[in-house]
Amino acid sequence: MAVSLRLGHQGVLFGLRLSQFNKLLWPRQPCQDRVRFFFQSPWVLGVSPLKVEMPALSPTMEEGNIVKWLKKEGEPVVAGDALCEIETDKAVVTMESSDDGVLAKILMEEGSRNVRLGTLIALMVEEGQDWKQVEIPPPDAPSPSATDTGSASTMTPASPSPSPLPKPITSGLLRLSPAARHILGTHGIDPKLATPTGPRGLITKEDALNLLKKLPASEAAPAAMTTAAPVPTPADPIPPPGSRPNIPPVSVPGKPGAPGNFTEIPATTIRRVIAQRLTESKTTIPHAYASIDCDMAAVMKLRKDLAKDQIKVSVNDFIIKAAAVTLRDMPEVNVTWSGDGPHPLDSIHISVAVATDRGLITPIIRDAANKGVQEISATAKVLAQKARDGKLLPEEYQGGSFSISNLGMFGISGFSAVINPPQACILAVGTSRTELQLNEDDQTLRTQQLITVTLSSDGRLVDDELASRFLDKFRANLEKPQRMALA
Structure with missing residues (x-):
């Protein structure tokens, strides 16, 4: 009986003459056709991996940084071998492997910061499996609540009707916080359009930001883009005798200072x-x-x-x-x-x-x-x-x-x-x-x-x-x- 066998990385293929196959199963019903059947191995689609997740290396640890990998992709690993160095909230701790196998894929490279507990950082395969064909698991599916929220957001109109602009203030003294005065002055917006919510009618920073969101982009264009000469700010009217002074005092907004040079040092x-x-x-x-x-x-x-x-x-x-x-x-x-x-x-x-x-x-x-x-x-x-x-x-x-x-x-x-x-x-x-x-x-x-x-x-x-x-x-x-x- 002629049987051909071929092994490969993608699986195992078996070839068998149909006449010999029939003689084995049905000796009394020979078949003269020569047909070759192929059977694909179940692991041809990929190798099932062993997951390596960010462990809790101290009782108070919530996240860690990958400092250095002590094994390379394709290297064999024995249980107890040092895989990588992880910076916890206390010190740099060496993470040891709990399984035997081969390190197939490093998902979090050296220098990865703020890796949460349980995050997949590497994949291993068992000995004898092709580590190059390891399957990377798909990311976790979003929760139903998130899916519902996403679908609901897609049903909202693309261009919602603009909210009505607030009516301008026609009487009384305008009282603005320094932040609100800077925002409105930078974008050239009339402070009378803002709706004050602060104490004693003070226009706060939040009031200025809310007004900025309601105005069309053309009306909220920064005043710095215009080339016209600045118009002097009219003096505020003198309050009547016996009234309380402005709190905070009215100030003339100046140009924002030029940004300085600095070097950002991330905290470990x-x-x-x-x-x-x-x-x-x-x-x-x-x-x-x-x-x-x-x-x-x-x-x-x-x-x-x-x-x-x-x-x-x-x-x-x-x-x-x-x-x-x-x-x-x-x-x-x-x-x-x-x-x-x-x-x-x-x-x-x-x-x-x-x-x-x-x-x-x-x-x-x-x-x-x-x-x-x-x-x-x-x-x-x-x-x-x-x-x-x-x-x-x-x-x-x-x-x-x-x-x-x-x-x-x-x-x-x-x-x-x-x-x-x-x-x-x-x-x-x-x-x-x-x-x-x-x-x-x-x-x-x-x-x-x-x-x-x-x-x-x-x-x-x-x-x-x-x-x-x-x-x-x-x-x-x-x-x-x-x-x-x-x-």
Whole structure:
């Protein structure tokens, strides 16, 4: 029996002599005609793809930016491979593949901004399928309401009857806002045609715009297009004695200023989220502030002693340790605000503000009260570098209970920081300074190395008395680092 088989990208074609085909099915009814039958494979019309959508890489993420694709079209992909880098509202996170296959089509190129969650960003196919023949799914069909609205709009007349022009004002004083006066003067429209809706008969900007829409295009032509000499504006009539002055005062409109040169810098996703959260914090949280000076002489001496043993730690590492130990001693400060009131926390995770090119981000030193200063230092260095590189994982910057912002390295003597919700407090640390102080015991002068720390606290959770006790306890822990290390 002669059977021919041909394979191709477009499908599989089978050829079979009809006589042999009939002998197989009906041996007693031979047929001498030679006819070739063709059967087309079901996948000839295209390859069904695996959809890759924009994922939610943080709890507060609503959209993201495609920073870089780590795979190219046609490359094989194994589950767990890095597909692309996505800038979320917190950091740049690497998106991993959840399927095996081949990356067939990239739908959102590098640099795509404000991509909403669930948006299709790429297509994959299974191994063995022709990735070049992948079918791009059609866009989602419009909702019935949108369709009805569209059909209804097509039924409206193409040229609606113009609305009647308002009757001109023939009596009384004309009172125009500066914006309305500019609009009407630019387009050469008589202000008497406007219908005032503002207080005490004031013609507002909206009144001028509504009048501009009602007038024909020929009547609303800009006055700047005419070449006639400008007509001087007649002086307004003097109001009768005892009447109230014009509010706002009548002003003569001038020519609009020439547009200046500027460069528009688009805000990154992280910068927009920072602005949104800071605004929310300052407008919804009652901030209270308290400051205290801490003597860093003992910390400086201990740092020198550790440096002799090749142990390098920073002043900020001791501050993190002191804050964590103080929170452990005063659990009433280690709380957050929820919808129904204070919520105690069972862990002490210190968020440390790190400045990056994308803005401030706060990686977390977890269980800082149970870590030594050297371990805190090593962890902080690793997290700070990952933050600057945009490689922080979500669990490395989410869930802190207390924040520390240190601007002392930039020469700032003291400042007040904005609370990072839902946390209750943030500690602002300034630079160290040298001061002379009189020793009351022997009336001698001694040198002090002081820093000023300011606690910003949520007044709903930490009142002034509790904040004062916290700062006093924090200073005691920081000024005796040996005892703090043993705590």
